[in-house]
Amino acid sequence: MAPTAPLDRPYPAQNQDTDTRTLIDGLNQALRDSGLTQSDFATALGTSASRLSTYRNGKTTPAATFYLRARRIGHCLREAYSLGWMSSIRTADAIAEALDDDDNTWALKMVLQGRDHLHALLSERDDLAGAWEAAPPSTGATQWDVLLATLAGHEFEAAGLRAPAWTQCAPLASPWVIESARTDAETVREQTPAWLSQLGVFIRAHDLATQGAG
Structure with a gap:
């Protein structure tokens, strides 16, 4: 039986270059930080769940501004919750x-x-x-x-x-x-x-x- 792909990377990382894997890892970390489902995190970022999925599996490369926004918002949600603030x-x-x-x-x-x-x-x-x-x-x-x-x-x-x-x-x-x-x-x-x-x-x-x- 083929090994199951990690939950935070829903598609195999075959034939992906280092930069693409780093981008995918960053988006997955942002999602984990947010504490949200992929669908809710996509809404938070102003995009669709299907579009975010294509970014997370490396099929499409997001704009740099989107990537940075995702990392920042994921971090801010995590920190705000840890400090007891509502989002x-x-x-x-x-x-x-x-x-x-x-x-x-x-x-x-x-x-x-x-x-x-x-x-x-x-x-x-x-x-x-x-x-x-x-x-x-x-x-x-x-x-x-x-x-x-x-x-x-x-x-x-x-x-x-x-x-x-x-x-x-x-x-x-x-x-x-x-x-x-x-x-x-x-x-x-x-x-x-x-x-x-x-x-x-x-x-x-x-x-x-x-x-x-x-």
């Missing part, structure tokens, strides 16, 4: 779990907690910004995707950094008002920051403020 991916997953339980209150808590973790990360370790440059999977609800993306983009801009591409969103087709206890919808609209209301998301600035947020 864009873990935040989206937590929101999705809350929505599956029909718990919008917990979903809002998770998106704000993720935002606060991003704020702390950019303040203390902006070299790990890649943990939030990684594009997250959908939460399963467009309005929550837009809220997460907009909050994250706002934090990057406030820190003087370029916001990741995934944080750029089109306005919602229909306005979404996140109502607050004892506050009517019209008041929520009036008290929503302009950078959110322009995307059709309405939540009071007061309800966005949590301990640790800037």
Whole structure:
């Protein structure tokens, strides 16, 4: 029986030159560092699982910028997790779990907690910004995707950094008002920051403020 190829190299390395094998090893290390499946890591990098697979088996050579981005984001995810910080991916997953339980209150808590973790990360370790440059999977609800993306983009801009591409969103087709206890919808609209209301998301600035947020 022929030996089974290692799990982190799904295809034999026959007839591959040293540089190609080094590139493959680097991508496999980035995937391991990320702690993600190949499909989720591909999403984080803004590509498809099939395309990433062709890079990992040496059939296609990625651009140098893609390779460096993969290594950096994999490293940043690993380090952020080791320090106890949420990433864009873990935040989206937590929101999705809350929505599956029909718990919008917990979903809002998770998106704000993720935002606060991003704020702390950019303040203390902006070299790990890649943990939030990684594009997250959908939460399963467009309005929550837009809220997460907009909050994250706002934090990057406030820190003087370029916001990741995934944080750029089109306005919602229909306005979404996140109502607050004892506050009517019209008041929520009036008290929503302009950078959110322009995307059709309405939540009071007061309800966005949590301990640790800037």
